[in-house]
Amino acid sequence: MFFYQHLLKTYVSNLVDSSSNLFIMMEWIKNPWPWYVGGPLIGLTVPLLLIFGNKRLGVSSSLRHICALCLPGNIQFFKYDWRRELWNLFFVLGITAGAFIAYSVLSDHQPIKVDPKLVTQLREYHITNYDKLAPPDLFNWSELLTMKGFILMIVGGFLVGFGTRYAGGCTSGHSIMGLSNLQWPSLVATICFMTGGIIMANFILPYVLRL
Amino acid sequence: MEAIEIQDSFVEKMNTDFEVRSLDSVCISTSELKHPGWYNLKYIFAGLLFGIVLVKTEVISWFRIQEMFRFESFHMYGVIGSAVVVGGISIWLIKKFRIKTIHGEPIQLYKIRFNKGQVYGGLLFGFGWALTGACPGPLFALIGSGTTVIIVTLLSAVAGTWVYGYLREKLPH
Secondary structure, three states: OHHHHHHHHHHHHHHHHHHHHHHHHHHHHHOOOOHHHHHHHHHHHHHHHHHHHOOOOOOOHHHHHHHHHHOOOOOHHHOOOHHHHHHHHHHHHHHHHHHHHHHHOOOOOOOOOOOHHHHHHHHOOOOOOOOOOOOOOOOOOOHHHOHHHHHHHHHHHHHHHHHHHHHOOOHHHHHHHHHHOOOHHHHHHHHHHHHHHHHHHHHHHHHHHHO | OHHHHHHHHHHHHHOOOOOOHHHHOOOHHHHOOOOOHHHHHHHHHHHHHHHHHHHHOOOOOHHHHHHHHOOOOOHHHHHHHHHHHHHHHHHHHHHHOOOEOOOOOEOOOOOOOOOOHHHHHHHHHHHHHHHHOOOHHHHHHHHHOOOOOHHHHHHHHHHHHHHHHHHHHHOOO
16 A cells, blocks of 8 residues: 555656646747757758758748739749749748747746847937737837838838848848758858947938937 | 740750759650649648748748848857758768669769859849848748738749749840
């Protein structure tokens, strides 16, 4: 009798242990992931897409397929068989759904922790809310009608679409896929992405945020 | 037939877009297997993985992008750098062991030719990246994570792509 009691006790305590392990794991998943976990996982999408069906990682081309699908006009650049590139639209659909899952199920919704220097700098522009990935103080529907919001969301978006297609790829197509495949034009593109970003963030954006 | 060939060589000469496979491989990929549409579902799975990681590493955050461009944090450099290392090793292994796709096709990788668009377009995209705090992948991920106003930014990015297509012949490449 005592033996069975003992067994039951160990079983229960093991159960509690393993569930607390599971709890710790869930806690860990719900925290933001460090770069050395997320970066390699992003890198693994390169072989995954190649092995799935010879697809090269790239997201910005989906914007081109949307043009080809919805409004090709009489433009040579959009006259191609978008059905053959449909995988890319499935991929971005997956990104959207994956982000939804990550945010609604796998997050603890803590404010984003950023460098204290940035917090001080942004306070000058009255940006103090760190509750979402995109600053709620800047990226919301009512800001859209202000000059600042127009530049950040609409001009910014236009430059992303125009620039990536002009460059023939974006961060995934050039900086991850292109660099992984040791293509030097992708290195040129990546250096230009960074240069453009550094100029904008340090020298132009401060004026936009003051609007 | 002749007309198609002329068009192919035109596309070949003019191609600056190495993400869109069917354009630069019209002739090469005649042996490409035809698959039913639902075969594409596996790319949703790949996208799910990509989207979850984009959110969990916070690389879709405007704050993180500002940190990167102001050199205030190593995070973004670590993510992109380690992604390239893992991607590079994977491609090296794929080439070394001649790994095939799950459908038995040999894996093809292409050279990217240089053109001036990578400089001009790259700078313009850099401006947009710092403003929106998002590149195209994160635009979709931000919408998924509930910042619905980014739908407008995405539509604007589609418009930007369209205008590029419209002006393409006049732009220096």
